[in-house]
Amino acid sequence: MSNERFMERITSRENQNIKRMVKLMKSRKERMESGRFVAEGPKLCAEAASAGIVLDELYCTAEAREKYSQRLALLYPKASVCCEISGDLARKLADTNSPQGVYAVCRRPQPVLDECSLPFGRYLALESLQDPGNVGTILRAADAFGADGVILTADCPDLFSPKVLRSTMGSAFRVPVCVTGDLPALLVQLGATYATYAATLSDDAVSIRSCDFSGPSVVAVGNEGNGLSRAAIDACAHNLIIDMRGGAESLNAAMAATVILWELSGKR
Amino acid sequence: MSNERFMERITSRENQNIKRMVKLMKSRKERMESGRFVAEGPKLCAEAASAGIVLDELYCTAEAREKYSQRLALLYPKASVCCEISGDLARKLADTNSPQGVYAVCRRPQPVLDECSLPFGRYLALESLQDPGNVGTILRAADAFGADGVILTADCPDLFSPKVLRSTMGSAFRVPVCVTGDLPALLVQLGATYATYAATLSDDAVSIRSCDFSGPSVVAVGNEGNGLSRAAIDACAHNLIIDMRGGAESLNAAMAATVILWELSGKR
Structure with a gap:
């Protein structure tokens, strides 16, 4: 596990990066203006990465790093920033009742089809x-x-x-x-x-x-x-x-x- | 509107009929043992009645009786008991965020197909x-x-x-x-x-x-x-x-x- 990539451990919702992530999860306007979105869960984060989507920041609980170690090991090198978050913070961030403790701030892909030149299909x-x-x-x-x-x-x-x-x-x-x-x-x-x-x-x-x-x-x-x-x-x-x-x-x-x-x- | 059919106005969750209705909504066991279930909303109650399901009790808010008067007029004669409930009680009973103020306690139909003699199909x-x-x-x-x-x-x-x-x-x-x-x-x-x-x-x-x-x-x-x-x-x-x-x-x-x-x- 490339532990050296983990730059800090965040426990507070008042952390600037976390506040920004919450905004990205809640607000379409924020997602559109910043060109970012948040993927939640190890599977969705992995799907994003394998579809070529750029991961800016990756946040995982210690528990998740252990539990999803294989899947996450592939993600660590792709994220510019990796931070650990507390389990308590992960639960507060969660959009579901069973949070898995993994979040990635990703670059939003542009709609790939231009309405003026749709390929036949x-x-x-x-x-x-x-x-x-x-x-x-x-x-x-x-x-x-x-x-x-x-x-x-x-x-x-x-x-x-x-x-x-x-x-x-x-x-x-x-x-x-x-x-x-x-x-x-x-x-x-x-x-x-x-x-x-x-x-x-x-x-x-x-x-x-x-x-x-x-x-x-x-x-x-x-x-x-x-x-x-x-x-x-x-x-x-x-x-x-x-x-x-x-x-x-x-x-x-x-x-x-x-x-x-x-x-x-x-x-x- | 057949107002004479409305036997009382209920405002309390402690009313015995209301308590039973809440149980029927929450508990599968209660539904199975009593052979009853609750239909919520004027449309679903009307669908039940037109499918031949027996309505034992019908509960409507004054607002619903006015708003859905045509649909409900067809239901009043089919229900053994019609009671008015307060808007506050209707909101407390509701399984949704936008309650329509109409509830019917209905007889549960038996599963109509016997596994020993399924018709071809x-x-x-x-x-x-x-x-x-x-x-x-x-x-x-x-x-x-x-x-x-x-x-x-x-x-x-x-x-x-x-x-x-x-x-x-x-x-x-x-x-x-x-x-x-x-x-x-x-x-x-x-x-x-x-x-x-x-x-x-x-x-x-x-x-x-x-x-x-x-x-x-x-x-x-x-x-x-x-x-x-x-x-x-x-x-x-x-x-x-x-x-x-x-x-x-x-x-x-x-x-x-x-x-x-x-x-x-x-x-x-």
Whole structure:
């Protein structure tokens, strides 16, 4: 264990670095302005590092250094600063009830997809989603089923908030993401070369089972409560529906997106 | 509004009926022994009533009686007892942060499917799931995609706990359910006439896309952390896998079940 890298032991929440980390965990504005985010837990920190994300600072409890020694040994050389924190401090910092005592301040990757030059592929577009857990689950499905990327409106939850990060299980580091301020305009623009679909419950929608996703395709999914905006629906060339035969009125956004990503993946 | 049905106004948590309701919300044992459960919110109460579930007692705040007057008017004649509760009491009872002030004590339906005589169909079996939200989401997907029923091991969360009920959005009242104390034995027994599949990540598993679900079929899904037990896998005739091409190590149980239910539904 490269103990010499551990520069100090921090026990107080009043420590400047710790205060900054708390801010990064709580505030999207802070994350955007500083270009940093916090990864919590040895697994997520390792996923970040292996996805090429730069680790500025690593904070571990003595207990965690022992318990996760193998995984952490790979991280020590990658972090500019390594500090030990007390177990008490780790519990105060934790976003969960079972903190693992490992935190890394990381450089936020830029959205890797430019909306003006999306590579051809199969994309899911999310409009104004609200629930961080839903967005995380959807990113994970996009990763599992190999979507070429996810388009998010700027008002969706930040992918680098602790909650979204935890529910993505590292997929936020791997799935190419494009953030757009104007989804309808982007859908119209893509419509020139992509098949564009709005996921709706409308009567004129075609079954997703009969959609042809063999070429470049994008499927737009709307907000949990209200579905897609009229402007986004109008911007798409087609409406698609996920066939339901039972009694449930609708699927939640994460389930709908999972089925869409599954179908996108199966029809290459 | 049939005001004459409202027998009293309750403001105290010490009221015997209220104390019993709190117990029903908190304790699975209480729900099982009394054969009752509590539905919270006007929508869920209405879903219960329209699914033929008997409402013993209905409790509403004055505000809720006004706000949800149309929906509640249909419920008043169905409940044996209607009482008004204070807003303060409603907030204390609430399982959510935004209580709607409507509670019904309902008769718990018996599991409608007898494991000794399951009607032919397409079933999902859940082994030892832990998360109430997952179970609720899966029931909702089973409802949406028209599965013939869901088989649950006895150690899965109770479908009539407030958390599961909320995440099922009423599907718990509609989806036929079979509770089993011995899933491997049931799978072996079903294997005589059903195609039985274990959802695993094993190398010899066949892609779910190539499975034939045209006849009676059951797919077993395991616990969130550990997957299916060895005994359950061995009891199934086939292993199936949900094809993944991306970087995510696995899907969560709810996502996996959603894809399975979707495929079961599409291959009738």
